[in-house]
Amino acid sequence: xxxxxxxxxxxxxxxxxxxxxxxxxxxxxxxxxxxxxxxxxxxxxxxxxxxxxxxxxxxxxxxxxxxxxxxxxxxxxxxxxxxxxxxxxxxxxxxxxxxxxxxxxxxxxxxxxxxxxxxxxxxxxxxxxxxxxxxxxxxxxxxxxxxxxxxxxxxxxxxxxxxxxxxxxxxxxxxxxxxxxxxxxxxxxxxxxxxxxxxxxxxxxxxxxxxxxxxxxxxxxxxxxxxxxxxxxxxxxxxxxxxxxxxxxxxxxxxxxxxxxxxxxxxxxxxxxxxxxxxxxxxxxxxxxxxxxxxxxxxxxxxxxxxxxxxxxxxxxxxxxxxxxxxxxxxxxxxxxxxxxxxxxxxxxxxxxxxxxxxxxxxxxxxxxxxxxxxxxxxxxxxxxxxxxxxxxxxxxxxxxxxxxxxxxx
Numbered sequence: 435x436x437x438x439x440x441x442x443x444x445x446x447x448x449x450x451x452x453x454x455x456x457x458x459x460x461x462x463x464x465x466x467x468x469x470x471x472x473x474x475x476x477x478x479x480x481x482x483x484x485x486x487x488x489x490x491x492x493x494x495x496x497x498x499x500x501x502x503x504x505x506x507x508x509x510x511x512x513x514x515x516x517x518x519x520x521x522x523x524x525x526x527x528x529x530x531x532x533x534x535x536x537x538x539x540x541x542x543x544x545x546x547x548x549x550x551x552x553x554x555x556x557x558x559x560x561x562x563x564x565x566x567x568x569x570x571x572x573x574x575x576x577x578x579x580x581x582x583x584x585x586x587x588x589x590x591x592x593x594x595x596x597x598x599x600x601x602x603x604x605x606x607x608x609x610x611x612x613x614x615x616x617x618x619x620x621x622x623x624x625x626x627x628x629x630x631x632x633x634x635x636x637x638x639x640x641x642x643x644x645x646x647x648x649x650x651x652x653x654x655x656x657x658x659x660x661x662x663x664x665x666x667x668x669x670x671x672x673x674x675x676x677x678x679x680x681x682x683x684x685x686x687x688x689x690x691x692x693x694x695x696x697x698x699x700x701x702x703x704x705x706x707x708x709x710x711x712x713x714x715x716x717x718x719x720x721x722x723x724x725x726x727x728x729x730x731x732x733x734x735x736x737x738x739x740x741x742x743x744x745x746x747x748x749x750x751x752x753x754x755x756x757x758x759x760x761x762x763x764x765x766x767x768x769x770x771x772x773x774x775x776x777x778x779x780x781x782x783x784x785x786x787x788x789x790x791x792x793x794x795x796x797x798x799x800x801x802x803x804x805x806x807x808x809x810x811x812x813x814x815x816x817x818x819x820x821x822x823x824x825x826x827x828x829x830x831x832x833x834x835x836x837x838x839x840x841x842x843x844x
Contacts, residue, residue: 441611445483447481448484450725451481451482451489451721452480452728453725457651457763458474458789459474460756460759461756463794464786465784465786466784477492479491487660488655490654490655493654512818517679518604523550523554526556529599531551531556533556535556535600537551537602538602539602539604540583540602541563541605542561542576542578543562543564544567545560545571545576545578559579560576561583562578562579562580583616584615584618585615592623597626597628601624601630602630603631603632603633604633607634608653608656608657609653610655614669621669626695629691630671630689631688632686632690633686633688634686635657635682635685636658636684638709639684640683640684641724643683643837644728647758647764648682650759659688660716670694671693672698673689674689674695674697683814735840736766738834738840739767740771742806747807748773748803749806749809750773750805750807750808751772753815754775754777754782757814762789763788763790767790768792772792773792774793774803776795776800777795780796800825804831805831806832807832807833807834820843
């Protein structure tokens, strides 16, 4: 494997976290008409920088290939929409945003979050690289620019629209191969007294709960405050507050401002530093203990599915999620063990999952086929899914969750 240069500090990276084999892009859903076509597979092998403890993948597919036409639409998760609406309401009050402010969201998807600002009379601009998703946002009345964000794009936006009072980057920082160019864009576009929020899955629960299925090619980085503070500092930005939130199995929301501004830091920033050190993020032995636990999850799930097949039980899956594709492909699961997957997103229905080639059906397919077990792939939404799909229990069906450990919900 060629040398990997740390995207955080520039050191050579040679410490393995876990080797998940070769896999297709997790959001490269296959049209059924192309079921006989070949797929591209790339190594999925996150590494750890021994100098700054930045966890990262090599870049095997460009962002243009991954995000140019994207199948993920945020509007199909009720709990995520509720989460974002609450963040908007709190931000408007905390920062005093109004009709003379400007809010810019990077990777704004279908406008699901910015719509809440628009409804409150706050001017917005979305920046979304996927043309199909950006088009949906504009149809929803959200002003959206189709572009990849970085330093040069930030300068163009500042020249055309002025600098932003608030910027948001929800679950995009991990998707950026050149993190320094991306963060420099925030320095250029953020107003002198402005604030940016960055949300991303936190490395601590990923390691502690063996959330290996959140590793996929679209996520170039696996982030912590420990690894990010030097990156922000290199661009004269500073973390001034932090929220620990439950989304995606445990995430962080960092509040970031210009280092020379009068904001922060709040005591929660230092508390998070201490938590990460106590969790062993500055100790390579913490990372070396991860791979054996991943192998156990794989073995436990395969044993369960093989036993179910031998007993004549039928298994379907819920949620054509990226994390599910990592799990299915790492475990080598195909239609002999899981018959099909259902998803609420009509943009995915009628396609096949990448790699495993499981057919993606509408949700009502479950009640038609009545499988004995429903494997929940987006386990972070288990409570929401179990509530929505309570009818599964009416025919004696049971829900199964594989991560962080095999669990059957009666």
